[in-house]
Structures are given as structure tokens and as C-alpha cells.
Amino acid sequence: MTTQRKVSLKDVAKKVGVSVALVSYVVNGKEGSRVKPELAEVIRQAVKDLNYQPDQVARSLRLGTTKTIGLIVADVSNPFFGKLARIIQDEASRFGYTVVFGNSDENIDKFSPLIDTFLNRKVDGFIIVPVENAEVELSKIIREKIPIVLLDRSFPGINISHVLLDNFRATFDATNCLIEKGYKSIAMVAFKYSLNMMHERIRGYQEAMKKSDLTNNISLLELKYDATSKEIENSLNGLLLKNKRPEAVLFASSTLTLEGLSFANRNNLKIPDDMAFIGFDGGYFFDLFHSPISYVHQPLEEMGKEAVKILIDLLNGSEKISKVIMNPKFIDRLL
């Protein structure tokens, strides 16, 4: 499959009878006083006639910049990440950047090669939802002086720009809200991540419980990200169907919330009559439920846009490390 040779600067130059340099200047609008106006016009016309399109690969090699952003999320097919990817692509393209993407599945063994691939492909910058133990990989990027913005998670030890949710406040507020409405036995279902973000969500719940002297009612279930359906089933069984089951359950992510709702459906648990569920993110799902559940809302739009904005600044030469913490919103439908 031989690609038809496209028209190059040389072709345009030959047609007009000038050097490639002049054509390049005109194409890039860098004529200044370098090209005689009439000539510039002729060149512009030839460019149009021949439908000349600059070869971005050649430009990239010459300029050392690819106008490409590498995006790594856990899984684009998960709407949480899909929405982020969507917003990031939109924003990036407004600034002339193209997005290459990859899915980590929360797995460093998939994460790592993605970084290498993107690095070799010379992406200008990264927007990354990092996985556990990603520090070494991230340092590699920093060492190469490639701008990078972390999204959704960060690492206390590394000084990188990031856009995060105020995770502590998210669950702290949600738990308090439950407590105020009279719920006492409140459980939490979380992922067993070493990620700070998950720790904060757990801590928010625990602190709220402690603050109201409900320490003894703290009940935390931590599921592995790659848990099998069987394992999840068993764990939820243990938590939700025991004789003294909780009055309310707080989920620490949209995926977990969906698992919970699915479990409830299968086992004829009526939400919220039998038990209150508090979801995390995922309003796009929850609004459609028979009886809509309450949930913590993340401002995905703002988060994605902010991440791109920070990256573009970095790309434009800023040396500033920006750390942005976004406010969660509790969508309350209790009672």
C-alpha cells in the first residue's frame, strides 16, 4: 500500500519559481517584510491550487514539538473517564493539540509501556490519571522535562501539577448529611488502593463518623480493583445481607456504586427503602434509576478543562506547578 506522494513545499516552490524558504514563510504567516506582497499573494494562490498541506511529521522533527498530548486514564469505556477524555480532547483541539490515549486498567504493567510509547512518540505533554506506584514512571517523564498534569489522583512525594477533587470533604460532607438525617449505622465500600485519593475518601467517612461518636459503627469494605464478580458478590453479601445490616452505604466510586446497585437489584434490596445508598459520581447513571439515589458530584467538566489549561501553560513555557483542588457537590435526595 504505497501512499500517494502528497504535494510538498518543494512542489509549490517549483510551481511559483521561488525557493522553498519563501513558501514556508508565507505558509506560516512569518513573511513579515521578508516576502514581497505580490509574490506572497502568488504563493498563497499556488498553495491553494495545489492544496498544499504541511507535513506535520516533518514539522515535528524539525521543530521538536508534535502538538500532541498523551492521555492515560484507567478505562475510557467507564463514563467517568470517558467524560474526562471527551472534555480533554475538545479543549486540546481548541489549542491545536491532538490527543493520543491509552487505558491503564489501574495496572502499572499496562501504565508503564504506555508512558514509554508516548515518550518515544514525543508527545509534548501528558495528562495522566496515575495508577498505584506510578512514581517511578512519573519521575521518568519529569527527568525528560516533559510537562505533565495529574488528574483525579496525585502523590504526596512528587511535586507535579494536578487537578483533584477534595476527596476528604466529599465523603465527610456526605457522611455528615446522612448522620444529620438520623442514620447511625453507615458503612462504606471502597477500593483497596494505596492511592492517596482513596485514603482521603475513606478518611472523610471515618472522621465524620468519629466526630459524631459513631466510631463503633464504622464499617469499611475494601474491594480489589480486579476482584472477580464472585468475590464482589461474596463481599457485598457479607456487608449488606448480614442480620444486622447497615442503614446506609456510602460508595467510594461510580463503579462501586454500580456494583452495589446491581447487587441490590439481584437481591431484591429496595433502595432507599431497605437501605440508603450514596453514590460517588455517575449522576449520568443515577438520574435514571427508579428512585434516583443521592451522590457525590464531581465537576468533571471543570476538572478536564482546568487540566488542559494548566498543561497548555506549561507547554507555553510556564514553570509554575499548579495544584488545583475542586469542590465536590453532594446531590441530596434523601428523605
Place this chain on the structure above:
Amino acid sequence: MTTQRKVSLKDVAKKVGVSVALVSYVVNGKEGSRVKPELAEVIRQAVKDLNYQPDQVARSLRLGTTKTIGLIVADVSNPFFGKLARIIQDEASRFGYTVVFGNSDENIDKFSPLIDTFLNRKVDGFIIVPVENAEVELSKIIREKIPIVLLDRSFPGINISHVLLDNFRATFDATNCLIEKGYKSIAMVAFKYSLNMMHERIRGYQEAMKKSDLTNNISLLELKYDATSKEIENSLNGLLLKNKRPEAVLFASSTLTLEGLSFANRNNLKIPDDMAFIGFDGGYFFDLFHSPISYVHQPLEEMGKEAVKILIDLLNGSEKISKVIMNPKFIDRLL
């Protein structure tokens, strides 16, 4: 922001004291008998010591191939497209390809520039979920002899490889199934697309109705893709809340199904007690519903994989146009 200069072939060559040619051969495993085994070993060691990574941009320019696939979907944040994007990225990376992506929003004005951008960035091939009136843009790609595979939709007039659902059969079977269970007044909610794929879905419904002498009961609502919530609300109101409302409604896409379910929730329509709903795709949502609805299942995994497989063949020089029609599956939960 100056990128630290990475180690190049030249650096390795200098370190070992050979020409860059030899290093290139060794790195690419094209030594054959060209390089003395002992020397090759020394070079390999130096490559490792210096942590040499080939510059893909330079390679691309030289080789005329970027190992990149351009993917265009309507909207990655829609799980239907998100799943496809996910699968395509996974498969592509198995073959050493990276995926750049863009969202069309079913809009030719967003679709068009994406094609141009990807073309200028010299993607090796395209996997595209085309929008209405995309024929001209697609011809442009064909003219440049860039391999391309259409997904989910195609155009009768253009001879391009594609992977589609058997759309006619999908709705024909679903409608028949409803009829067999005694439903007579069956409506359909579709998008007002000129796309063949939507026509086929509508035709499947209409033919099934005709076949059972229910022609007079045919009731088709066609919504614009960019209809406002208000417009959708009004239209669904007209269809679902009129005094002689349909006994069952068949939706022509997952988005439409979600709109329907949302409307039903807001208006206290009990599904399936008040009215049966047949969804299209989107099992990942529907399984979570209070009372799971029936739906047409598309084999997304196979569709995505097949599309990549066909594209890779094309990329490897095959001249064969492959047209694959996948079978839908009706997930029946009626009664």
C-alpha cells in the same frame, strides 16, 4: 521549556566507535550477517547503557509510516463509543499502533477538520464512525490511499471496508418478539438520520409490523440528534402520554433508550407494567435497572476487534475490501 536532548543513534555510535548505520541495523534487528556478532553485542550493551530509545518522529518521517491509527467516534463519553474506543485502543496496541481520537458529535463540521488534522499528522489508517454526509470526506481519504474501516455505519455508494450490525434484523426480530407476546400497538423512537443504519432499523420495525398486519399501528417518532431536552420532552410527551398510548416502545439507540427511561421515571410511567420498553444496546446500563428491560445487544467487542483486524490487514498491504455484518442478539426479558 527546552526538552532535554535525548540520546540519539549518533551518541551510541560515537560511544562504541562505529557508524550510525551499524547501530541502526542492530537496534532494528536487521543485522543479518551485516554486523559481526561480537560487535553487535557491544552495540546492544551500549544501547542499554545509554538507554537509547529510537525517535519515532524521525522514524516516521524516514519510513513514511507513523504507526498511528486515527479513530473518530461520535462521543467517547457515550459508553457505546467508549467501549468501542477502548477495544480498538487495546487491539491496536497489540499490533504496535497508537490511537489518536476525536469526537464528531454527529456533526460534519466537527468531523471534517478531524479528518484533515489526522491526514496531516499522517495517520497510517482510519477507523471511523462516520456522520451524515461524510461521503466527500471519506473520498478524500481514499484518494490519498489511506486504509480505512467504517464502523457502525456505512454508505451504499462508497466501497469501503466496514463492520456493521445487521440493523434490519435487530429491530425486525425485536419487533416480532413483541408481537409474538401479544403486543399490537408498538411505537418506535429513532433518530432523524439520513444514515443508512438508522433507516435499516426503522425498516426492520416497519416490515415486522406489516408482516403481522399491524401497518396501521406503526407509530414512528424521529428525534434530531441535537434536539434540546425541551424538544425531546415534548415529543415523548406526545408519544407516551397521549390517551391512547402504545403498549410497547422500541428505541433505536442506547441514548434514545436512556432518554425514554429518564422520561418514564420523571412521569411515573412504570416500565414494563405500564408500557414495555425495548432498548438498543447499552446492557451495561439496563442491567442495573429496577426491573431490567429487554434490549438489542450489539457485539461491541467483536465489532471493535474485527475493525482493527481488517485495518491491520489493509495496513499490511492487503487490497481486499471486507464487509462484515454482525448479528444482533435480542436479550428478552419480556413477561
Place this chain on the structure above:
DNA sequence: CTGAAAGCGCTTACAG
């Protein structure tokens, strides 16, 4: 105002 030329980092005939 204009052109000739170097060089981005690589691969690959070509000559030895």
C-alpha cells in the same frame, strides 16, 4: 526581498 544550505534523527541502498 530572496536563495542556498544546514540540520532535526532516522534508514538504507551503495561502495568498499
Place this chain on the structure above:
DNA sequence: CTGAAAGCGCTTACAG
């Protein structure tokens, strides 16, 4: 077995 060199298409000092 090995090296010198051309060339992918572009941008940009440099010299005129």
C-alpha cells in the same frame, strides 16, 4: 563486515 552519504519534508539562521 563496515562507513559515508542521501534523503524523508520541514524551518530558519545566514549571506547576499
